[in-house]
Amino acid sequence: MDAEAQSNSHLIDIDDVSLRYGVGEGSTLALAGTSFQVSEGEFISLVGPSGCGKSTIVKLVSGLMPVTGGRLTVDGQPVTGPLSIVGIAFQNPVMLPWLSTLDNVLLPLKIVRPHRDHFRQRKEEFRDRARALLKVVGLDGFEQKFPWQLSGGMRQRASLCRALIHEPRLLLLDEPFASLDAFTREELWGVLQDLWLEKKPTIIMITHELREAVYLSDKVYVMSARPGRILYERDVRFDRPRPLEITFDDAFVEVAQDLRQYIQLGRNETSAEAGP
Amino acid sequence: MSTGPLVKTKPAEKADEFAPQEGLFSERNLRRASPYLFTLFLFVVWELGCLAFDVAEYVLPRPTQFFEILLTRAPDLWGHSVQTLYTTVLGFALGVVTGVIIGIAVGSSKLVYAAAYPLLVGFNSIPKVAIVPILVIWFGIGTVPAVITSLVISLFPVVANVATGLATTQAELEDILRALGASKWDTLVHVGLPSSLPYFFASLKISISLAFVGTVVSETIAANTGIGSMMIVASSNFDVPLVFAGLVILAVMGVALYAVFAVLEQRMTFWAQTRPDEMG
Numbered sequence: 430m431d432a433e434a435q436s437n438s439h440l441i442d443i444d445d446v447s448l449r450y451g452v453g454e455g456s457t458l459a460l461a462g463t464s465f466q467v468s469e470g471e472f473i474s475l476v477g478p479s480g481c482g483k484s485t486i487v488k489l490v491s492g493l494m495p496v497t498g499g500r501l502t503v504d505g506q507p508v509t510g511p512l513s514i515v516g517i518a519f520q521n522p523v524m525l526p527w528l529s530t531l532d533n534v535l536l537p538l539k540i541v542r543p544h545r546d547h548f549r550q551r552k553e554e555f556r557d558r559a560r561a562l563l564k565v566v567g568l569d570g571f572e573q574k575f576p577w578q579l580s581g582g583m584r585q586r587a588s589l590c591r592a593l594i595h596e597p598r599l600l601l602l603d604e605p606f607a608s609l610d611a612f613t614r615e616e617l618w619g620v621l622q623d624l625w626l627e628k629k630p631t632i633i634m635i636t637h638e639l640r641e642a643v644y645l646s647d648k649v650y651v652m653s654a655r656p657g658r659i660l661y662e663r664d665v666r667f668d669r670p671r672p673l674e675i676t677f678d679d680a681f682v683e684v685a686q687d688l689r690q691y692i693q694l695g696r697n698e699t700s701a702e703a704g705p
Numbered sequence: 706m707s708t709g710p711l712v713k714t715k716p717a718e719k720a721d722e723f724a725p726q727e728g729l730f731s732e733r734n735l736r737r738a739s740p741y742l743f744t745l746f747l748f749v750v751w752e753l754g755c756l757a758f759d760v761a762e763y764v765l766p767r768p769t770q771f772f773e774i775l776l777t778r779a780p781d782l783w784g785h786s787v788q789t790l791y792t793t794v795l796g797f798a799l800g801v802v803t804g805v806i807i808g809i810a811v812g813s814s815k816l817v818y819a820a821a822y823p824l825l826v827g828f829n830s831i832p833k834v835a836i837v838p839i840l841v842i843w844f845g846i847g848t849v850p851a852v853i854t855s856l857v858i859s860l861f862p863v864v865a866n867v868a869t870g871l872a873t874t875q876a877e878l879e880d881i882l883r884a885l886g887a888s889k890w891d892t893l894v895h896v897g898l899p900s901s902l903p904y905f906f907a908s909l910k911i912s913i914s915l916a917f918v919g920t921v922v923s924e925t926i927a928a929n930t931g932i933g934s935m936m937i938v939a940s941s942n943f944d945v946p947l948v949f950a951g952l953v954i955l956a957v958m959g960v961a962l963y964a965v966f967a968v969l970e971q972r973m974t975f976w977a978q979t980r981p982d983e984m985g
Contacts, residue, residue: 491884492884493880493883493884510886511883511884511885511886511887512886513885513886515884517881517884519877519880519881521877523875523877523878523881525878525895525896525899525900526976526977527899527900527902527976527977536881536882536885536895537885539895540882540885540886540887540891540895541885541886542886575976577976591881595885
């Protein structure tokens with residue numbers, strides 16, 4: 430792991446960030462005083478009880494929502510809106526039902542600058558790139574199928590391809606495998622690890638699966654119950670590429686157990702709603 | 706045995722795997738023929754009923770009587786039909802274009818929605834027959850008031866459906882585009898408009914039928930040609946079979962245009978039809 434070597438060049442700097450949904454009486458504090466940094470090329474996971482504001486972090490970092498307190502910078506700049514260096518995959522792999530799988534994967538290239546400006550001229554090149562990505566995730570032969578002709582796992586694979594097609598420097602994954610069965614999920618862990626090792630984008634993954642977090646990440650952050658903040662961080666230093674069998678090793682289980690304790694702690698913490 | 710009419714499957718793939726496919730009287734052929742057979746059956750009942758109870762022609766003519774008129778006076782009826790069809794389609798087309806524009810404005814801006822929607826509902830509640838006299842004052846009698854009446858009457862369903870389609874676009878679909886830095890216009894073009902197509906095509910089927918109503922209403926009040934005007938003249942002459950012939954023509958044209966838009970809808974929004982999941 431060379432994360433340390435780059436530690437002074439954080440791609441993402443989250444400093445005492447808070448977020449409140451709504452205003453006045455009915456408002457909820459989703460995040461309170463959350464701080465952490467992510468280096469370029471690092472793969473980190475956020476785990477925690479449901480409703481702890483994990484997904485909120487994705488929305489903040491992607492620029493879909495502004496912070497209501499603290500400082501959030503990506504690549505040295507405060508986040509004020511959506512960023513073109515970001516790719517996102519959500520838990521629910523929403524795809525446009527009127528487009529083929531290939532066209533769904535190509536969608537970001539029609540939107541994101543500078544790609545959209547020469548989409549027509551470089552269409553064939555882009556299509557080849559999309560086909561290559563679909564092949565990596567095992568979807569070759571399904572390019573012309575429509576989303577409703579794919580299974581849930583296949584849609585999630587396609588959604589990963591869509592998040593990666595414009596070669597984002599920062600990939601945000603919001604519980605990407607939560608709706609899949611255990612076997613498909615483990616298979617996609619391998620796919621994601623390969624994709625990451627190849628291009629080395631910075632990845633923030635939200636999950637509530639401890640094995641998933643430990644297997645894939647360089648670092649795992651445990652969050653407390655709402656209002657969310659970082660309770661604990663743990664480096665994971667197994668060699669890459671990690672074989673799936675590693676998840677049964679004592680060292681691996683030890684890390685997962687360690688994290689589990691803190692999640693338990695986060696759940697039990699009766700965090701009084703800090704309302705106004 | 707039968708696949709219920711409500712369960713739509715993709716054509717040619719799974720339809721009726723278990724039904725006997727061959728033979729003139731297969732279940733599929735029977736289902737296809739049933740609308741024609743049923744209509745024929747009703748006309749036969751009507752005919753026999755009139756004969757049995759000796760109903761006078763000027764009260765309720767028998768189907769054979771007004772179908773005879775359809776044949777004998779075909780050239781005359783043809784001219785009126787073309788006029789009505791032309792007026793209807795023109796008014797409908799203008800209504801759809803206007804409706805889409807207003808619908809996009811109302812559906813994509815909360816401010817426009819708040820400002821304009823109550824007015825639209827109020828306008829829609831006015832019986833369209835009440836505006837024909839005003840149109841006559843402005844434009845005289847004939848084609849223009851009929852076109853405008855059918856425009857106005859076919860407008861509202863399109864506006865309401867396009868606006869609803871845009872307003873109910875899945876937020877997650879929009880998030881995907883927003884996260885990529887898409888402008889409002891991008892989101893409208895790539896997500897909003899395509900996803901409201903099913904609503905739009907559903908409204909076309911309603912609007913085309915309403916457009917006929919608009920044309921005929923206007924023709925009965927202020928025109929010298931068209932099926933509506935012909936029926937008014939015929940009824941003042943107590944030529945009841947001719948009135949019924951007019952009704953038949955209107956019904957046939959209505960069904961035909963409805964069918965055109967139903968087929969178009971199928972073609973354009975195949976992806977939105979309910980279907981059993983094809984894969985696990």
